[in-house]
Amino acid sequence: MKNQFRIGLIREAKIPQDNRVAFTPLQCHWIQHHYPHVQMIVQPSPHRCFTDAEYQQAGITVAEEMESCDILLGIKEVPATQLIPGKTYLFFSHTKKKQPQNQRMLQEIAEKKITLIDYECLTHADGQRMLGFGFFAGVVGAHNGLMAYGNRTGSFQFKRVHQSHDFQEMIAHYFGVMLPPMKIAVTGSGRVTAGVLEIMGLLGIKYVTPDALIMQEFDYPVYTQLKAGELYLHKTDKTYNRLDFHQHPENYDCKFRPFVRAADILINGIYWDHRIEQLFSWDDLKDPLFRIQVIADITDDASGSIPCNLGDATIEDPVYGVDRLTRARTAPAQPQSVDMMCVGNLPNELPRDASQYFGDQLMKYVFTELLTPTTDLVKRATIMDKGQLTAEFSYLQDYLAGA
Secondary structure (H helix, E strand, C coil): CCCCEEEEECCCCCCCCCCCCCCCHHHHHHHHHHCCCEEEEECCCCCCCCCHHHHHHCCCEECCCCCCCCEEECCCCCCHHHCCCCCEEEECCCCCCCCHHHHHHHHHHHHCCCEEEEHHHCECCCCCECCCCHHHHHHHHHHHHHHHHHHHHCCCCCCCHHHCCCHHHHHHCCCCCCCCCCEEEEECCCHHHHHHHHHHHHCCCEECCHHHHHHCCCCCCEEEEECHHHHEEECCCCCCCHHHHHHCHHHEEECCHHHHHCCCEEEECCCCCCCCCCCCCHHHHHCCCCCCCEEEECCCCCCCCCCCCCCCCCCCCCEEEEECCCCCEECCCCCCEEEEECCCCHHHHCHHHHHHHHHHHHHHHCHHHHHCCCCHHHHHHEEEECCEECHHHHHHHHHHCCC
């Protein structure tokens, strides 16, 4: 039977190189078996975490030509010069907040009459995101934060995550590692934090209440989790309402400051925008009693919820220091510094597992909708329809026009 619908997995071309993919070889095989009218075509790549041979062994066509595909799936932004006119693309475009670095790409999408569906905008009816790599960002971020603390104190050593073939190999290196007493504050309650808590469990780090973390010392490693309702309280009635907080975060005070004198490590996975009060201030950093030595800022907003986030580090060199008095960027592990782990593409350290996790979500929530793209789900996530901004994203008009 002739295939009627072709889905292409495009080669990642953004620099720095990303190794993830929307579907693994086994997931592509499953799709072709359960949807006989669908053909998966994979563009060859020397960098992808699954080799061309792995796709071929799963019975998937590997071909350079993508023009015959009905839908093209990527992960990161596609360089403007490589966009194919008239096609439908799915990837993380990072344009919904008018990010300046992707303005030219969106203009090219308009000029080439492309339809752009953004993974980030695929949401349930209540606005909750369906897709993301947050769990493995949390896993890698927690590992790297602990690694930075071990390197700073000389008390233990972790192998780099990206040196492991997959998650199972990574956690095998935890066997026999003795962690010293330390107190860890974890913020957030979403996918990122779920990944952080996975590492806490694998390492046997014990949960304690927020009050216990502040008031007590322990002779073994402990952590506490601070959800938004424990971090932010309304300025007048001292309550937390999730909907009101997201609509009017400026009306809420942050209650994190007691933890800067209690925790050794902060692992930050909390949602943030510019209207939300920061977890602490530069003045707090100058306090001689400021105890935090390492901050793993997984949300990674420069000058965001963490004021001393001075911008991205890299997978190869993920930690830098920040002088608490001068605010200057330094080498890690300096006496007057706090060490920062701020990496924007953490899941790329475990690309095989992250890709499988992402593909499972894509299959579960979105795939059948893509085969009938007039559904409300797909419409809500469509930024451009044949080169025209959709009503939902009409606010991007000045951005698209170059303003």
